[in-house]
Amino acid sequence: MMDGRDIFDAIRDRSGDTEFYLPLPAGYQLGSTKYVVVFGTVMSGLGKGIFSSSLAKCLQDKGLMVAPVKLEGYLNIDAGTLNPFRHGEVFVLDDGTECDMDLGTYERALDQNLTQLNFVTSGQIYRRVLERERTGGYLGRDVQMIPHVTGEVKNRLRELAVASRADVVFVEIGGTVGDVENAYYIEAVRQLAFEEGQRSVCFVALTYVLEPAILGEQKSKAAQLGIRRLLECGIQPHIIACRAQNPVTRKVREKIALFSNVPPDRVFSMHDCESVYQIPEMLRAAGYDRAVIEWLQLESRVDESAEKRAREVWARYLAGLRAAERQVTIGIMGKYTAVRDAYASILKALEHAGVYWGCKVQVRWVDTSELTSDNVAQAFRGLNGIIVPGAFGTRGSEGKIACLRHARTTGLPCLGICYGFQMAVVEFARNVCGLTEANSTEIDSECRHPVINLLPEQRRIEGLGGTMRLGGQDIVVKEGTLAYRMFGPRARMRFRHRYEVDPRYVPQLEAGGLVFSGRSPRAEIMNVFELPPDVHPYYVGTQAHPELTSRPLSPQPMFVGLVHAALRQACPDFREPLTFGPLVVPSESPHTEPVS
Numbered sequence: 294m295m296d297g298r299d300i301f302d303a304i305r306d307r308s309g310d311t312e313f314y315l316p317l318p319a320g321y322q323l324g325s326t327k328y329v330v331v332f333g334t335v336m337s338g339l340g341k342g343i344f345s346s347s348l349a350k351c352l353q354d355k356g357l358m359v360a361p362v363k364l365e366g367y368l369n370i371d372a373g374t375l376n377p378f379r380h381g382e383v384f385v386l387d388d389g390t391e392c393d394m395d396l397g398t399y400e401r402a403l404d405q406n407l408t409q410l411n412f413v414t415s416g417q418i419y420r421r422v423l424e425r426e427r428t429g430g431y432l433g434r435d436v437q438m439i440p441h442v443t444g445e446v447k448n449r450l451r452e453l454a455v456a457s458r459a460d461v462v463f464v465e466i467g468g469t470v471g472d473v474e475n476a477y478y479i480e481a482v483r484q485l486a487f488e489e490g491q492r493s494v495c496f497v498a499l500t501y502v503l504e505p506a507i508l509g510e511q512k513s514k515a516a517q518l519g520i521r522r523l524l525e526c527g528i529q530p531h532i533i534a535c536r537a538q539n540p541v542t543r544k545v546r547e548k549i550a551l552f553s554n555v556p557p558d559r560v561f562s563m564h565d566c567e568s569v570y571q572i573p574e575m576l577r578a579a580g581y582d583r584a585v586i587e588w589l590q591l592e593s594r595v596d597e598s599a600e601k602r603a604r605e606v607w608a609r610y611l612a613g614l615r616a617a618e619r620q621v622t623i624g625i626m627g628k629y630t631a632v633r634d635a636y637a638s639i640l641k642a643l644e645h646a647g648v649y650w651g652c653k654v655q656v657r658w659v660d661t662s663e664l665t666s667d668n669v670a671q672a673f674r675g676l677n678g679i680i681v682p683g684a685f686g687t688r689g690s691e692g693k694i695a696c697l698r699h700a701r702t703t704g705l706p707c708l709g710i711c712y713g714f715q716m717a718v719v720e721f722a723r724n725v726c727g728l729t730e731a732n733s734t735e736i737d738s739e740c741r742h743p744v745i746n747l748l749p750e751q752r753r754i755e756g757l758g759g760t761m762r763l764g765g766q767d768i769v770v771k772e773g774t775l776a777y778r779m780f781g782p783r784a785r786m787r788f789r790h791r792y793e794v795d796p797r798y799v800p801q802l803e804a805g806g807l808v809f810s811g812r813s814p815r816a817e818i819m820n821v822f823e824l825p826p827d828v829h830p831y832y833v834g835t836q837a838h839p840e841l842t843s844r845p846l847s848p849q850p851m852f853v854g855l856v857h858a859a860l861r862q863a864c865p866d867f868r869e870p871l872t873f874g875p876l877v878v879p880s881e882s883p884h885t886e887p888v889s
């Protein structure tokens with residue numbers, strides 16, 4: 294049977310005289326990679342990233358190699374210049390890519406480090422098309438949305454396929470079907486499915502089933518209309534996932550099936566549940582994973598024993614989440630406290646550390662803009678520990694300094710992250726080292742003691758966007774410190790900053806008792822500080838963003854330490870010694886050596 298692959302043969306000898314524009318990256322084998330494409334219909338905010346990452350995890354658990362990619366509609370080149378207040382946190386990958394928080398969801402679910410290849414924006418696509426135009430890449434042709442821009446989208450997907458050697462590329466299209474911004478992505482995957490051939494692409498439509506309180510029953514009309522828009526784009530979904538508050542009834546699923554040419558056994562419910570980490574099991578129980586495997590004809594690549602092991606390990610995490618006996622309350626002393634998404638990775642890292650210690654971590658949001666040394670004690674009531682998170686600018690900085698002073702002088706467990714680390718150094722300089730006019734030049738460019746100052750390389754940089762010190766960096770850890778117990782001689786964390794501890798003040802800060810236990814191997818950049826155990830039970834800070842590398846089965850040590858110290862504070866009967874390591878002890882698996 295003829296299929297889209299024959300086009301490539303047909304145009305091969307026409308030396309450019311064709312309506313098609315079909316670049317293929319070197320090494321790409323047409324039809325050998327499978328794709329799952331997830332679309333959102335009806336409305337945004339349905340948790341498309343969580344759904345896609347959970348489905349990708351189901352396939353990964355079966356022994357398949359998966360590579361996720363998010364296609365963003367916006368024209369920004371990356372997420373670095375977005376306000377976390379509007380868009381949620383900026384997630385940073387090890388290679389320095391500043392991206393959407395969904396990439397964090399994928400990294401955590403798949404326990405996999407992603408790169409710039411996994412994150413596409415319209416800005417990147419158009420930039421590439423325009424650059425190619427300027428260098429004569431389309432000579433003689435008018436450059437068009439179809440085939441050139443759509444061609445570039447397919448090219449990006451295939452580049453990821455080559456680089457990752459994945460069995461299945463998981464494509465999440467940002468936004469909702471019907472948006473102007475993502476229309477050309479939808480057109481591109483329509484073409485992709487035709488070119489790759491039958492059963493190479495599985496289209497999954499995520500939709501929403503309404504349940505208005507006044508009716509007390511589920512209504513499918515909005516879902517039907519949303520899916521119809523997808524059909525209008527020439528895309529026949531193969532699987533439909535119905536988001537809803539409660540399990541979607543058979544009757545409603547049948548109705549959606551009837552209106553969308555999808556067999557009822559491929560229209561599934563995806564209702565609300567307690568933790569996002571329960572979703573993979575929910576998808577498996579419903580049969581999503583089987584439906585994808587069958588559609589893409591991947592049965593022969595499934596490794597059932599690998600799946601059994603992976604599910605057992607994951608079940609340990611879920612059991613830990615449910616069985617939590619104790620509870621601690623951690624205050625997040627921030628600026629964007631009204632939007633939980635601005636601190637998504639911190640919340641996850643706290644959850645991971647909570648499961649490690651078998652305790653529930655309750656979070657309390659504290660807005661620091663109104664805090665002073667007079668009212669700070671009140672804001673601390675009921676807290677067993679605090680986190681002072683990353684930030685930019687001046688608002689709330691004095692409030693944060695008041696919080697840090699309170700935590701330091703009262704022995705309350707405290708973790709300072711990036712800006713929080715910098716403010717802790719300012720506080721220490723002022724109140725311990727006697728540098729009363731200490732500050733960060735980000736806040737006061739003329740201050741007398743700039744203990745936090747611009748990184749030398751930042752002085753030469755012009756423009757915003759991708760210009761901070763970004764991404765994963767190695768850290769040399771000092772022997773005999775708490776950080777050494779956490780990481781050993783070397784750590785690696787991810788960074789996103791312009792300012793640092795001014796090295797000229799390091800001797801004075803150290804003389805005051807602050808221990809810089811982690812430094813950059815190349816430059817004089819202070820990366821981790823701590824107070825000795827005889828001075829404070831847990832007062833730790835880092836210039837990095839430790840929350841970005843916490844994973845469910847390997848919680849980040851700085852959060853493990855914070856929750857442990859908070860537990861000691863909250864529960865006098867809690868006596869467990871402080872340990873660090875993976876959640877499931879490797880010695881339980883027959884193939885790995887126990888780690889001390």
Ligand code: GLN
Binds near residue numbers: 684711713
């Ligand atoms: N604004 C500070 C800097 O640029 C801290 C950044 C952050 O917290 N991510 O160094």
